Amino acid sequence: MAALRNQSEHRLEGILEKAGLLQELTDREAAFLLELHREDDLEKLFKTACALRERFFGNKIFLYGFIYLSTWCRNNCTFCYYRKSNSKSVRYRKTAEEVLDAAARLAASGVHLIDLTLGEDPYFHNRKEGFQPLIALVHQVKKRTGLPVMISPGVVPGRILQDFATAGADWYACYQETHNERLFAELRLEQSYQQRLASKEEALRCGLLVEEGILTGIGDTESDIMLSLQGMRQLQAQQVRVMSFVPQQGTPLADRETPARIRELKIIAVMRILFPDRLIPASLDVDGVAGLRDRINAGANVVTSIIPPLMGLAGVAQCRRDIDEGNRTVAGVLPFLEEMGLTAATAEEYLSWVEKEKAKLIRLHGTCLSGSNPFSEISHQ
Numbered sequence: 601m602a603a604l605r606n607q608s609e610h611r612l613e614g615i616l617e618k619a620g621l622l623q624e625l626t627d628r629e630a631a632f633l634l635e636l637h638r639e640d641d642l643e644k645l646f647k648t649a650c651a652l653r654e655r656f657f658g659n660k661i662f663l664y665g666f667i668y669l670s671t672w673c674r675n676n677c678t679f680c681y682y683r684k685s686n687s688k689s690v691r692y693r694k695t696a697e698e699v700l701d702a703a704a705r706l707a708a709s710g711v712h713l714i715d716l717t718l719g720e721d722p723y724f725h726n727r728k729e730g731f732q733p734l735i736a737l738v739h740q741v742k743k744r745t746g747l748p749v750m751i752s753p754g755v756v757p758g759r760i761l762q763d764f765a766t767a768g769a770d771w772y773a774c775y776q777e778t779h780n781e782r783l784f785a786e787l788r789l790e791q792s793y794q795q796r797l798a799s800k801e802e803a804l805r806c807g808l809l810v811e812e813g814i815l816t817g818i819g820d821t822e823s824d825i826m827l828s829l830q831g832m833r834q835l836q837a838q839q840v841r842v843m844s845f846v847p848q849q850g851t852p853l854a855d856r857e858t859p860a861r862i863r864e865l866k867i868i869a870v871m872r873i874l875f876p877d878r879l880i881p882a883s884l885d886v887d888g889v890a891g892l893r894d895r896i897n898a899g900a901n902v903v904t905s906i907i908p909p910l911m912g913l914a915g916v917a918q919c920r921r922d923i924d925e926g927n928r929t930v931a932g933v934l935p936f937l938e939e940m941g942l943t944a945a946t947a948e949e950y951l952s953w954v955e956k957e958k959a960k961l962i963r964l965h966g967t968c969l970s971g972s973n974p975f976s977e978i979s980h981q
Contacts, residue, residue, distance in 0.1 A: 612641055616648045619873045627826055633870050634822050642866070649869035649899030652876040657901050660945035661937055662879065662953075663930055664750070664904040665706030666715045668914050669694045669737075673719025674726065675754070676789045679777075679818060681848035681919060682719050688850035690914055693723060696737050698911070700744050705908045707745035709930040712950035714747050715773070715904070717916070720754035731756065735763045742768035747947070748954050750811070755795055758802045765806045770954055771839070772803035775813035779831040780824045787818060800835060805965045809957055811879075812837035816867060817845035817859030825867060829874060838957050839879040839902070842867040844886050846917040861891065865898040872899030884933075885915045888922035892936050903933050 615629045625633075636642055670693040671682045681689050694702075703714045716738065718724075724731050734753060742749050750771035751764050761772060776796060778784050784793045800810045812835055814820075814828045832840045844864045847854050864886075871880050882895030885905040892903065907913050909926045922928045930944070937943060 609641075612636070612644065616644060619648055620651065622876065625874065627830070630829060630870055630874060631822060631826050633873065634825060634866055636866065642862070645866065645869050646898050649872035650897065652872055653899050653901050656877045657945075659942045660901075660949060661896070661942050662713070662902045662945050662950050663711045663906055663933065664713045664715050664881070664902060665703070665709075665711035665747075666717065666885075666905045666907050666913075666915075667694075667699055667702050667706070668717050668907075668916065669699050670718035670721040670723070671914060672721040672723065673754075674722050675720050675791060677791075678787055678789060678852045679815065679845060679848070681851065681916075683851060686848075686850040689848075690919055692912065692914075693721065694913075696733070696740065699737060700740055702908050702911050702913060703741045703745050705911075706906065707747055709906075709908070710944065710947075711906055711930060712747065712945065712947055713750055713771070714741055714745055715750040715752065715771075716741065717752040717773070718754075724753065725756075731760050731763065735760070735767045738764055738769050739767040748951060755791075755799045758799075758806070761799070761803050761806045761808060765808050770809055770958065771811060772800065772808040773811040773813070773839075774800050774803075775811075775815070775841075776828070776831065777813070777815045778818070778820055778824055779814075779828040780820065783819060783824065787815070797831075797835075800837070804836070804961060807958060807961050807965070809838040809954065809961070810835065811839035811841065813841040813843065814867075815845055816842055816863055818853070818856075829870065832871075833874065837878070839881070840871050840875055841881045841883065841904075842871065843883055843917065846886060848917075861887070861894065865894055868895060868898040868900055883917075884922065884928045885917045888918065889927045889932055889936065892933065893940065896937075896940060896942065903937075906930060906933065 636645055671691050672693055673682050673684055676684045724734050738749055738751055748770040750773055751769045752773035777787050781793045803810050812832050842864055844859050846858050847856050879902050880900045881902040881904040882892055882900035883904045907923050907928045909924045
């Protein structure tokens with residue numbers, strides 16, 4: 601037993617040393633890290649992940665404002681509180697002025713980005729006017745705040761992605777949840793795995809940065825997680841995330857338990873080791889500010905789901921947690937960062953990172969932006 605333990609320790613040290621030298625790990629080496637369970641081994645894993653984050657980002661953390669502008673959705677995902685058939689979920693669709701007011705408050709509070717998220721709302725997806733109001737809203741938020749904008753509208757046609765980019769969007773977020781196609785079919789009922797993946801590939805060709813994400817604790821195995829990490833590497837997403845499943849009232853998975861958080865933390869750390877220069881979120885949406893420290897200490901470098909209080913805005917996994925109490929705010933987050941010896945980046949530092957990554961995309965793909973630009977007055981400067 602002692603010999604096996606010594607062999608395991610030696611292997612771990614070799615893998616982490618390799619990671620520290622920025623050498624690409626094999627799939628077997630990454631899988632070995634996911635299987636760690638001893639406390640001292642996990643401490644070494646997290647220490648390596650944080651060292652890599654510091655090498656590329658120093659002690660700076662990015663902050664994302666979150667506006668869930670519509671909770672209506674045409675889909676029936678088995679894990680989601682806002683699935684079409686859930687009569688228990690909170691439904692609203694914010695007006696453009698309400699969204700702009702929330703965005704202005706977030707910008708004034710010190711966030712680095714405005715994340716505009718919605719379900720696949722039939723108001724946009726199934727109407728003749730289509731996405732034009734949402735495209736215009738992206739432009740208005742960009743103009744009002746001067747901040748980078750992320751748009752998360754679900755799967756949309758390629759021409760709409762082009763329109764979002766033209767309007768000033770910088771990011772497109774669309775989570776595969778899993779790269780196991782069988783499990784995907786169980787989670788995202790009657791949705792196309794390939795179409796969802798292709799939407800992100802098209803977004804990159806349009807010059808949009810892409811966030812990819814997975815959900816853990818929904819029947820996924822270590823092999824499934826490795827499959828997702830391989831998919832993220834192939835996609836070359838600029839931001840990658842993992843979130844723990846949280847059971848939702850009124851859904852088919854309401855009685856399933858949420859996973860132990862160490863699972864999510866290990867995945868964050870392995871993501872940091874595999875993608876040391878990428879953005880990796882510590883979401884406030886799962887455990888609120890109480891879960892922030894562990895996720896940052898696992899290697900995350902972005903705090904997401906910062907929501908202005910008392911504006912009737914919901915979260916996703918936790919639709920109300922910490923919001924109206926004012927804890928999911930910049931002011932609520934900064935003391936935690938300070939205690940960890942970290943600090944919020946400046947708006948200029950985040951914008952510089954975004955612009956460098958977008959320049960890489962243009963060199964790689966060119967740009968699909970063409971024709972007249974009705975939003976030409978938008979400036980990224």
